[in-house]
Amino acid sequence: MVLLTAFASALAISSPFLSLVAAHPFAAGEHEHHSSGPLPGGGKWFQDEDHPAHNLFRRNPLKKRDDSSDFLTVGSPEWVAQYPKSWALTEADVPKAWVDALNTAIDAGKIPSYAPSTVDPNGGVPNYASGVDRNSPDVCANSDRVCRIPQDVWDAPDGYIGIGFDDGPTPDSPKLYNFLKENNQASTQYMIGSNVLDNWQEFQMAYNDLGLDIAVHTWTHPMMTTRTNVQVLGELGWTLQIIYDATNGKLPRFWRPPYGDIDTRVSAIAREVFGMKAVLWNQDTEDWSMSDSPPGTTLTQIEKDMTSWLTGSKSPGLIILEHELTNDTIQAFINAWPMISQNGWKPVSQALLNSSWGAVYQNDDDDDSDNNNDGDEGTDLIFESLFSSDSTTSTSSATATSSGKGSSTTSSGAQASSTGQAEQGNTSSGAERSMSANAVLSLLVSAGFFFLLA
Template identity: 50%
Template sequence: MLLSFLLPAFFLSASAAPSLNSRHHGHEHRIVQRLPSNEWFHPRDHPVHRLFRRDADTDGISYAQVGSSTWAAPYPSSTPDVSQLPAAWTDALNAAVQAGIIPNIPQSTSPTPDTNPVYPDGYDPTGPDVCSGTYKCRIPGNIWDAPDGFLGTGFDDGPTTASPALLDFLEANNETVTHFMIGVNIIDQPDSFTRSVELGHDIAVHTWTHPYMTTLSNEDVLAQLGWTMQLIHNSTGGRLPKFWRPPYGDTDVRVNAIAKEVFGMETILWNQDTEDWSLTETGGTTAQAINASMTTWLTGSKTPGLIILEHELSDESVQAFEAAYPVMKSNGWNLQSVAQLAAGGQSAYQNAISIDAGSVTPADIILGDALTTLSVSSTTTSLPSSTSSSFSSRTTS
């Protein structure tokens, strides 16, 4: 089945993914580099909401029921085919490239599994021209730290078969968190996705199939972000996520600019890593090691606040969070969904007050100075028909 949408061409001026089954984290790195504190981006209306259709209460569109075959059919089954991208997205990307606001740096490569991506000679991943998150370089505006005294709560890689237990625990303790979700996993676990939404948790983008993003072409980056954003949008009454998290923390100035300039999304990373993804791996971390790390972090300084990388990837990773939760509370941390912290206490969505607010309207977000309006017309683009599969069984971040 084909799902077509109206895509007004009011745009910005603006390979295949690596195997997931062989990838491991590698979050901890020795090199730390920060960019100067001046910001790239400035507040202004962003036309990203016109790249996607909005809720029925604003444009009369009725979306397919989440979990139905009609709902799942239009989306890629695995790594997206860039020849099947909606014209609105590629037009926006091309305009951004032509305007010079997508940095022209080469893709990284991953020479062997379980190693960090590397750049060609002459491109320093810790310098401002590349600024790779894998090497802990901080692009201005990206979120790495919570405010003093706060702990930004969030979980990567959902939804999975471990998500129901996590959602039960969060509901019992009246906690709201951010779920950084993988597109194919939403297709595979629609009930847990729907329950996360119904409980009022914030939904953010964690790409379609969890690749190292800096190894991808511009078009592949576009596909990984766009399809995940489209699925979340069409499954939440038209809400556009404001935030994304790069798998493995692997972003750079090029990938960051595509997320920002084409889709209006900010990047959230972390300042502590449990490595809980490896709890089920041979030679991976242990519950005892995570407990020791959590105790050190949670009883230590509250400056800056904490953003701890955790996953809803396995029963063991969920249990590690449950074990640490009393320590978080007893040490006086103010727990808050990391997306809401990143938004300054405002919505985690670009065009709605919250996940359960009835009105879905465009919102001001941050973008680059070089954007211009190209045209105002209508086009219709059809999406490819396919089925989806889950990537919940691989090692991820």
């Protein structure tokens, strides 16, 4: 187990952006592996205009997708005003509709009931309450790298290397984006919501100019297992919301927990409330630590590590943790790029590694199993209820009447496998996934009304 010394140093940095440099304290461990299926084809990402999903996110539900007034101008004062301003989200920042959806999942027994972990700010791994074994199948925390949650992703298919980067967008991101464009390479960008707010021009370059695959990396980059249920909602939900608003309607399917800090509770909230799948990694460059004093690694050491991985076994395929934090972290990827083709690897955006996961975006028209509502009355009722005045109420009142559900206390929930295998082909039924995607759309449009009326 590796101590969280980098996390402690991050807490001491006053600038939220600079604190991300100390981003990933866990080292990759050894696991059994599971290969994945074929790659998916292309297709349009948007729903047809008559699909009810569009109404769920519109600031004005009467307007059409091609009406530019449906979305505020990215970067405008009005656009900025829609989102939380505090680096540390509070439960009061979370719309009531999101908490209601959480409580529905709790009542259905889908969210584990143990309390959040705690972490010593001076370093260490997350600890749980007495009697809670973090390595048990019920918790399956990632702290010690001995347990894998079956629904989460760790490995690429044999012979493939998943391309993706954490912590964007940043002022240094254009160097990476230009390199990807020059090499005609797709990639998954795990975006921090508050970074999208601060660096929206770089976000537009990634989305508008390159069409990169956008995924969620939380709003403030916290250790997610230390957050209450409602705080987890805020971290994921607001990042989904700003990505949706900045892309005229894309709803990411994938997310990555900062520091790789995840357990069955956090994974279940992301999956059951927001329909998202967590993507982790099986190798770590530790490139974030190059900015430490003294540096935790160097460009030379990263090149040695990449050489070892890229000349090694192709089973399983590689998902390597890399960042677009600084010029150096980007240069580390650029230096290793020639070795990928030289050693016969197939580079693919991480979000496209396995067709059984579904489309990159939950509201992608070509993923019929996810998006065909087919007149589902229950889903239609979800749509309708979110436009009531109650849906704009903050959680300060919602949590007070939910008997503790919208907090760290939940009902009994899902079990996780301790076999160490990443069962990447594990997907829910089409009906369940359709409800999940449409419900997420409902939740996020209600957040827009929540902030507009606040």
